[in-house]
Structure formats: structure tokens, C-alpha cells
Amino acid sequence: MIDLSRLSATQIRDGVADGVFSAREVTEAALGRIDALEPHIHAFNQVTPELAYEAAARIDEAVASDVVLPPLAGVPVAVKDNMNLIGTRTTCSSRMLENYESVYDCTAVRRLLDAGAVPVGKCNLDEFAFGSSTENSAFGPTRNPWDLDRVPGGSSGGSAAAVAAGMASISLGSDTGGSIRQPGSLTGTVAFKPTYGRVSRYGCVAFASSLDQIGPFARTVEDAAIALNAISGHDPMDATSADRPAEDFTATLTDGVAGLRVGVVTDLLDADGCAPEVRDTVRAAAETFAALGAEVGEVELPSTAHGLSAYYVIAPAEASSNLARFDGIRYGHRVPDAEDVLDLYMRSRAEGFGPETIRRIMLGTYVLSAGYYDAYYGQAQKARTLIKQDFASAFERFDVLLTPTSPTVAFGIGEKADDPLAMYLSDIYTIPVNLAGNCAVSVPARLSETERLPIGLQIVGDYFAEPTVMRAAAAFEAAAGFDTTPPVVKEIQ
Amino acid sequence: MAISEEQVRHVAMLARLTLTDEQVVHLGEELNSVLGHIDTIQQLDLADVEPTAHVLDVVNVMRPDEVRPGLEREVALRNAPAAEAGAFVIPRIVGGGDEA
Numbered sequence: 001m002i003d004l005s006r007l008s009a010t011q012i013r014d015g016v017a018d019g020v021f022s023a024r025e026v027t028e029a030a031l032g033r034i035d036a037l038e039p040h041i042h043a044f045n046q047v048t049p050e051l052a053y054e055a056a057a058r059i060d061e062a063v064a065s066d067v068v069l070p071p072l073a074g075v076p077v078a079v080k081d082n083m084n085l086i087g088t089r090t091t092c093s094s095r096m097l098e099n100y101e102s103v104y105d106c107t108a109v110r111r112l113l114d115a116g117a118v119p120v121g122k123c124n125l126d127e128f129a130f131g132s133s134t135e136n137s138a139f140g141p142t143r144n145p146w147d148l149d150r151v152p153g154g155s156s157g158g159s160a161a162a163v164a165a166g167m168a169s170i171s172l173g174s175d176t177g178g179s180i181r182q183p184g185s186l187t188g189t190v191a192f193k194p195t196y197g198r199v200s201r202y203g204c205v206a207f208a209s210s211l212d213q214i215g216p217f218a219r220t221v222e223d224a225a226i227a228l229n230a231i232s233g234h235d236p237m238d239a240t241s242a243d244r245p246a247e248d249f250t251a252t253l254t255d256g257v258a259g260l261r262v263g264v265v266t267d268l269l270d271a272d273g274c275a276p277e278v279r280d281t282v283r284a285a286a287e288t289f290a291a292l293g294a295e296v297g298e299v300e301l302p303s304t305a306h307g308l309s310a311y312y313v314i315a316p317a318e319a320s321s322n323l324a325r326f327d328g329i330r331y332g333h334r335v336p337d338a339e340d341v342l343d344l345y346m347r348s349r350a351e352g353f354g355p356e357t358i359r360r361i362m363l364g365t366y367v368l369s370a371g372y373y374d375a376y377y378g379q380a381q382k383a384r385t386l387i388k389q390d391f392a393s394a395f396e397r398f399d400v401l402l403t404p405t406s407p408t409v410a411f412g413i414g415e416k417a418d419d420p421l422a423m424y425l426s427d428i429y430t431i432p433v434n435l436a437g438n439c440a441v442s443v444p445a446r447l448s449e450t451e452r453l454p455i456g457l458q459i460v461g462d463y464f465a466e467p468t469v470m471r472a473a474a475a476f477e478a479a480a481g482f483d484t485t486p487p488v489v490k491e492i493q
Numbered sequence: 494m495a496i497s498e499e500q501v502r503h504v505a506m507l508a509r510l511t512l513t514d515e516q517v518v519h520l521g522e523e524l525n526s527v528l529g530h531i532d533t534i535q536q537l538d539l540a541d542v543e544p545t546a547h548v549l550d551v552v553n554v555m556r557p558d559e560v561r562p563g564l565e566r567e568v569a570l571r572n573a574p575a576a577e578a579g580a581f582v583i584p585r586i587v588g589g590g591d592e593a
Contacts (some may be wrong), residue, residue, distance in 0.1 A: 210546065210548070243547065306533065306537065309533050312527060324509075328571070338584050340585070349513040359520065362505065366500070376534075379532055383537060420527060421530055441564070
């Protein structure tokens with residue numbers, strides 16, 4: 001039996017190319033693991049064996065005819081269920097879209113599959129990506145493979161859990177305020193949010209269009225880099241995608257960090273609510289970088305103190321506009337007995353959307369409404385400028401910045417479900433990066449002493465500095481020696 | 494600034510959401526809790542700061558005005574809750590007489 005939790009994407013691809021195992025055998029192993037683990041974890045909204053076996057058959061035919069295999073040939077991948085893929089539903093974990101059939105492909109997903117990847121399923125999320133725990137899914141929460149009574153983080157919790165549990169080697173998530181990195185931290189996976197514009201968002205259901213970015217989860221930095229290679233690049237279907245020459249993000253992975261200027265963001269470390277163990281992890285990481293030859297210093301980002309406030313104006317404002325499209329007419333839930341069009345809109349939306357989605361739409365509509373626009377939205381956009389300037393001056397002195405990814409380890413299911421503000425605070429370290437638009441990764445650093453739960457380190461880079469961030473992450477990963485296989489998953493097997 | 498129940502109802506109308514009385518009370522409390530946190534940005538002196546709408550310095554993107562295939566009508570209608578004769582079906586919005 002192929003143990004997918006122990007094989008990297010490159011090892012799978014090479015094994016398939018060299019005839020050690022077939023793509024079909026890898027696919028069987030992935031689907032077998034899903035059968036065994038999914039009842040405990042619920043990472044998926046839909047498992048796609050037909051699509052997976054079709055893709056695997058194409059790879060095995062290519063092997064038989066000696067065609068050069070693409071970089072992700074035979075690698076099982078999962079995608080967040082807010083990305084369209086023909087042959088699957090795209091539900092956004094919402095009753096509104098429970099039966100929505102994808103009618104075109106998301107560019108990032110298409111590119112991953114064109115690189116030879118085998119799609120095993122669509123992953124659970126907080127409804128429309130609104131949340132930090134995956135508890136806001138209309139189809140039930142996803143459980144953390146490290147402790148089944150805890151959340152995997154969110155909103156891309158299903159994508160994170162699928163990779164952590166070895167049900168897929170790579171997955172895609174979307175990150176508007178931390179929705180890739182925070183679940184990455186809570187599940188001990190490598191979780192990359194690329195620079196705004198690096199990856200096309202075409203076919204990913206929009207949340208906040210000035211913040212949203214698609215990125216990969218993987219168990220190694222190298223796998224994340226290979227996945228990013230596949231999905232990056234300009235797309236005429238997304239006018240905000242950056243028109244830049246292609247780069248190989250694996251090229252400088254092993255170059256080390258000697259001379260790299262690493263800044264520890266001290267004011268974020270001292271923020272209220274940061275667990276002492278998380279703070280210690282970042283301090284220890286800084287020492288690791290120094291030992292590896294990096295030039296480590298300290299820096300402050302004072303304006304990020306306003307990040308959460310600015311975000312909870314801008315993101316809901318944009319979300320309320322984006323979600324106006326769900327009107328019960330062209331697609332989605334529709335009440336059967338509407339008296340008129342207004343009644344149709346109002347009751348279809350009220351029934352189709354869950355509580356957090358309604359909360360965000362209400363908040364966004366309020367801050368954009370007459371009389372409040374300047375006080376909230378205008379101010380938030382200006383605060384955003386200050387945050388962007390803070391990062392710009394930090395990157396004059398440093399190549400990468402270190403912060404926690406999440407202020408705490410994974411919290412219990414239900415623990416923060418009734419307190420929206422407490423939940424929002426899960427993203428204080430990730431939100432500023434979305435507001436500024438630069439890139440960042442969460443890399444597993446260590447397990448907490450008492451609870452034995454993963455703690456991630458956030459490494460932040462400048463605009464389009466993915467190669468530098470990847471290189472720093474790879475050096476740290478090698479030094480940290482984190483074992484990415486959750487003990488619970490070992491027991492269930 | 495605290496949001497009243499009347500404002501909650503007004504915003505719900507703008508957002509095209511039917512809320513129950515219970516939801517109005519509950520959402521009012523939750524929105525006030527979040528707004529209490531957000532309100533700090535109103536105290537910042539940002540008079541001389543330019544707003545950021547988009548993080549990268551991009552300009553309008555143009556493409557050639559060419560005819561290209563779009564979604565087939567049948568595909569575009571596939572997810573419609575109600576479709577007939579190649580069109581989306583909606584409740585009557587004009588007229589009001591008895592004639593069809």
C-alpha cells in the first residue's frame with residue numbers, strides 16, 4: 001500500500017514516471033484514505049472518484065507511451081469548494097448553492113489539472129469563506145486531524161485538513177484575511193498566500209475582490225512551490241492578474257538564508273491575546289534564522305493595529321456587493337411561492353444564507369449606506385494606505401518579516417461559535433498582509449508543549465517576493481524538522 | 494455609533510433580506526459589538542492620507558473588442574430554479590391586470 005502521508009508530490013510524480021507505481025494505484029490509495037478518514041474529519045463536500053480515475057488513466061497512458069510527464073503527474077489534489085470545476089458542484093458550503101453545478105473551470109484549478117494533478121474532491125469551508133473555523137459550513141464542521149474535537153481553522157479548513165490527513169498531497173484554498181494561512185497553522189501544513197495578482201481568481205466565487213487570492217496547501221515547502229508554479233501567471237479572464245514573466249519557485253529553494261535580512265515584528269508579538277507559546281515560537285524561529293546565517297533584526301508595524309477594523313469594513317463591504325448576485329433567479333435557492341420579485345429576492349436570500357453570511361452582508365451594507373460611507377469605508381481605505389506604507393518601509397530594511405500566523409493553537413469546536421468578534425481576532429496577524437497585498441506563508445514550526453498541537457510561523461515577503469519567502473521557508477522547515485503526520489490519523493489507519 | 498432596530502430593518506431592506514423580529518434584535522446586538530471595535534478607525538486623523546482601493550499600481554486593462562463564444566444558452570440556464578422557452582422565469586413585474 002502506498003503511504004501518501006509519507007510521499008511528497010515530487011516523489012509521487014517520479015514514482016509514476018519510473019513505473020514504481022501507477023497513477024491509478026496512487027489514486028486508489030488516496031480514495032482509500034478518504035474512505036477511512038473522512039467519516040472522522042469531514043474535509044470534503046464532494047469526493048470525485050470518476051474525475052480522479054479519468055485523470056489517472058490519462059497519466060498512465062502517457063507513461064505507457066513514454067511522453068514526458070508534467071510536474072504534478074498523478075498527484076492527488078483537492079480544491080476548496082468555492083472554485084468551479086466542470087463535473088462537480090460548487091456549493092461554497094451554502095444552502096444557497098447546494099445544487100449548483102459548475103458550468104466552467106476555475107483557472108487555477110484548470111492549471112493544476114493541466115500539470116497532471118488528479119482531483120479527488122471539493123473541500124469544506126466556512127460558508128462563502130466567511131469564518132476562521134469551518135464551523136460556518138451549512139454542511140457541518142470539518143475536524144482538525146490533530147485533535148478531532150478542535151477546529152482546523154478556516155475558512156479553507158477542509159483543504160487544510162485534507163492535506164494534513166494525507167487525503168490529498170496538495171490542495172487549493174483562498175485567502176481574503178488569512179483563510180489559507182490560519183488553517184495552515186492550526187493543521188501543521190505549509191500554507192501559501194501569494195501576492196495579490198499572482199494567481200488568477202477567475203472561477204473562484206468572489207468574497208472581497210480587492211483582497212482575495214488563491215494559494216496552495218502542502219506538506220512540504222517544495223510541494224507548495226511546485227503547486228504555485230502550476231497555478232501562477234497572467235489570465236486574460238482576470239484583469240487583476242499580474243502580467244509577469246513565469247518564474248520557477250523551486251529554483252532557489254535550497255540556496256539557504258545566509259545574509260538574508262530577517263525582521264521580527266515586535267509589536268505584533270506583544271499584541272494582547274497572543275499565547276506565550278506562540279510568542280516563544282517566533283522568538284525561537286528568529287534564533288534559528290540567525291544560526292543559519294541570516295541577519296536578524298527587529299521592526300514595528302504600528303498601523304497594523306488598525307488592520308482588523310479596516311478589514312471588517314472593507315471585506316464585508318465588498319462581500320455585500322459580490323453576494324448581491326444571489327437573487328434566486330439565475331441560480332441558487334429560490335422560494336417557491338414568491339408574491340413578487342422583491343419578495344422572491346428577500347426570502348430566497350434570507351433562507352439560502354447562513355447566520356454569518358447574513359451578518360457580513362448586513363455589516364457591509366451598513367458601512368456602505370448613505371451617511372456612513374465616508375466614516376467607515378473612506379476611513380478604512382485610508383487606514384489601508386498606512387498599513388501598506390508600514391510594510392513598504394519594513395521591506396526597505398528587511399527581506400522577510402516573521403510574525404505568528406495565529407495567536408493561538410487550534411481551539412475547540414463550538415468554543416468561539418457564538419462570539420463573532422472573538423472569532424475575527426483569530427486573523428489579526430494574517431489580515432494586514434491581505435490589506436497590503438504582499439505574499440506570506442505559514443510554515444509548521446513546532447507542537448505546543450501541553451496540547452501537542454501545531455504552531456505555525458508566518459514568513460511575510462514583499463510584492464512578488466515569493467522566491468525569497470519560499471527560500472526562507474524551506475531553510476526554516478529543514479531546521480525545524482516538524483513531523484507533519486498527525487498522531488490521530490496514525491491511530492485511525 | 495450604536496445601530497438601532499429601525500436601522501437594522503432599513504439595512505436589511507437595502508440588502509434584500511427578510512429578517513424575523515428575533516433576528517433584528519440579535520443582529521443589532523452583534524453588529525453593535527463589531528462596530529464597537531471598528532469605530533476606532535473613526536478616531537484616526539487621516540485627512541492627509543490617500544485612500545487605497547487597489548494594492549497594485551494597475552491601470553485600466555483593455556482587450557480587443559472581438560466576438561468570442563460565451564456560455565451556451567442551455568448551459569447558462571442549467572442552474573436556474575425556473576426556466577422556460579430559453580429564458581429565466583420571474584414573477585410578474587409589470588402590469589397587474591387579469592390578462593396574461
